[in-house]
Amino acid sequence: MVRAEKARSDNNDEIPVARRVNAPIRVKAGLPTLLIILSIGLVGFITTFVFVKRSLDTRSLEVRQYLRTNPSSDGRLIGHFPYKEASPKDLETIRPGIQVNSETAKYLRRMIRAAASDGVYLALLSGYRSHDLQKEIFFEVKSERNQTATERAKVSAPPGYSEHSTGYAIDLGDVGRPETHFEVDFETTWAFRWLKKNAAKYHFVLSFPKGNAQGVSYEPWHWRFEGSAEALREFEESRKFSESKK
Numbered sequence: 001m002v003r004a005e006k007a008r009s010d011n012n013d014e015i016p017v018a019r020r021v022n023a024p025i026r027v028k029a030g031l032p033t034l035l036i037i038l039s040i041g042l043v044g045f046i047t048t049f050v051f052v053k054r055s056l057d058t059r060s061l062e063v064r065q066y067l068r069t070n071p072s073s074d075g076r077l078i079g080h081f082p083y084k085e086a087s088p089k090d091l092e093t094i095r096p097g098i099q100v101n102s103e104t105a106k107y108l109r110r111m112i113r114a115a116a117s118d119g120v121y122l123a124l125l126s127g128y129r130s131h132d133l134q135k136e137i138f139f140e141v142k143s144e145r146n147q148t149a150t151e152r153a154k155v156s157a158p159p160g161y162s163e164h165s166t167g168y169a170i171d172l173g174d175v176g177r178p179e180t181h182f183e184v185d186f187e188t189t190w191a192f193r194w195l196k197k198n199a200a201k202y203h204f205v206l207s208f209p210k211g212n213a214q215g216v217s218y219e220p221w222h223w224r225f226e227g228s229a230e231a232l233r234e235f236e237e238s239r240k241f242s243e244s245k246k
Contacts, residue, residue, distance in 0.1 A: 101167035203227025213245035
């Protein structure tokens, strides 16, 4: 079984930006012209500043409201456990634009090589995400898709509650079947079958299997590294919670 590797292009969610078109203003040359131009520029700057500030204030308010309404004694927010942001010194670039924890990188390379020797080509889709990036992913897409926080949390963690922030979590795909990337259909690929059989040898486990106790949607592409004491400690609460619900 041999498949040629295909490059995957990222699909970025974009939100259209409203634009205002002003009719040209004819004025006499000289000092009055300069004053009018400066006034128009100042008004534009103030308008933009107020819009951006309101947007940031609204987003911050949403975060605070979600945190206040979290009733879980174990610290979960809409099903997700809190995770600290990895220190830059603990991260390693493993693909252009993709970083993971340094210990994770070592075992991930071994796993990718082992899969390739069996004719299975794993695609590394994503790794570490900062809290700021997770905030953008969660709130922007939530707004664009007209989703409630609970609906969005089934497929994406709120900022500060994503395993990706630790540097230990990765998203994997099948090079030969890019149409299954980030889709449940990934479970039908040779890559997923190989991972189910071999990933534990390299200390990777499936974070959100079918019917998981946290109530997060099934994600056959999302795996986390548990091959160090630090990683085990990071996911201790999640592991204990899942085991207690079995």
